[in-house]
Amino acid sequence: MKFTEYDHWFLEQAEGFIWDASCEHIGPYVTPTVTPDRPPWKAEWTVLFGDGFYFRVVENWYRRSANLGGRGVRKAFSFHYGPTNPVRDDEGTPLYSDDYQAIIRIDLDTDGRSAHLHYDGDDHIPQMRVQNLRISEVDPFRFIRAVVEHRSNHQSFDKIMGFTVIR
Amino acid sequence: MQIKRRSAPTIAGVSRQMKAFEFRYKISTDDFLQQDFSGNAISEDDAMEWRYLREQLSALQEAGIEKMYSALPTGSKARLKNCENFSELLAA
Numbered sequence: 618m619k620f621t622e623y624d625h626w627f628l629e630q631a632e633g634f635i636w637d638a639s640c641e642h643i644g645p646y647v648t649p650t651v652t653p654d655r656p657p658w659k660a661e662w663t664v665l666f667g668d669g670f671y672f673r674v675v676e677n678w679y680r681r682s683a684n685l686g687g688r689g690v691r692k693a694f695s696f697h698y699g700p701t702n703p704v705r706d707d708e709g710t711p712l713y714s715d716d717y718q719a720i721i722r723i724d725l726d727t728d729g730r731s732a733h734l735h736y737d738g739d740d741h742i743p744q745m746r747v748q749n750l751r752i753s754e755v756d757p758f759r760f761i762r763a764v765v766e767h768r769s770n771h772q773s774f775d776k777i778m779g780f781t782v783i784r
Numbered sequence: 785m786q787i788k789r790r791s792a793p794t795i796a797g798v799s800r801q802m803k804a805f806e807f808r809y810k811i812s813t814d815d816f817l818q819q820d821f822s823g824n825a826i827s828e829d830d831a832m833e834w835r836y837l838r839e840q841l842s843a844l845q846e847a848g849i850e851k852m853y854s855a856l857p858t859g860s861k862a863r864l865k866n867c868e869n870f871s872e873l874l875a876a
Contacts, residue, residue: 624787627787628785631787632785645788646787646790647787647789648789649789649792649793651792651844655843656843657836657839657840657843675829675832677836679839680843693832693835695828695832713828713829726828726831726835727835
């Protein structure tokens with residue numbers, strides 16, 4: 618994907634939500650690229666709800682080889698929903714803390730651990746234990762829609778997103 | 785809803801952010817590169833951010849080299865193109 622395509626897509630998707638006035642937003646941010654329309658780039662969005670919960674989505678798009686067209690590839694992301702740690706960074710983003718563990722967190726990183734879930738008190742659940750959800754392909758807005766639905770009807774995320782964790 | 789922009793990345797700015805991570809965790813860049821992040825010593829968020837900064841720094845350095853190269857006279861460019869390592873660098 619090219620940066621301009623991503624930028625338009627992200628804005629279009631982000632505009633599709635209606636938020637309660639009590640929500641506090643940090644972002645959404647899309648970082649400017651080093652070279653016009655070329656990776657790397659990053660998007661991040663945190664929404665803090667008035668009832669002490671928040672979500673944060675971060676996507677990092679990396680360069681590909683020039684031989685492959687030089688477009689960006691999503692190599693890392695983190696989609697987090699859970700209780701808000703009152704300790705925050707300079708921008709107001711809650712810091713990660715074991716005392717405020719995620720209800721659900723979907724991660725893909727470049728550290729070799731590959732895509733995994735944190736869910737229902739279980740950490741680093743690998744793809745092989747997750748059915749009906751290709752973790753590495755979850756997009757941030759699917760996650761945000763699931764958060765909105767969960768907050769609306771209190772259904773569990775596995776029901777909303779249709780996945781099963783093999784215990 | 786409006787997409788917000790952070791300021792454009794610079795080598796100095798990105799390097800400063802990376803150093804701040806290294807200072808906070810009291811480890812060097814090399815240590816950071818080899819750290820097993822599964823040990824929870826470094827949070828997953830911070831590890832992901834540090835790696836992204838490294839990617840951004842690398843892109844900035846490459847862009848700087850390309851800019852310097854484009855400003856060279858034609859003769860110098862031709863001589864540099866014969867330099868195997870430089871060609872590899874530009875193709876990376």
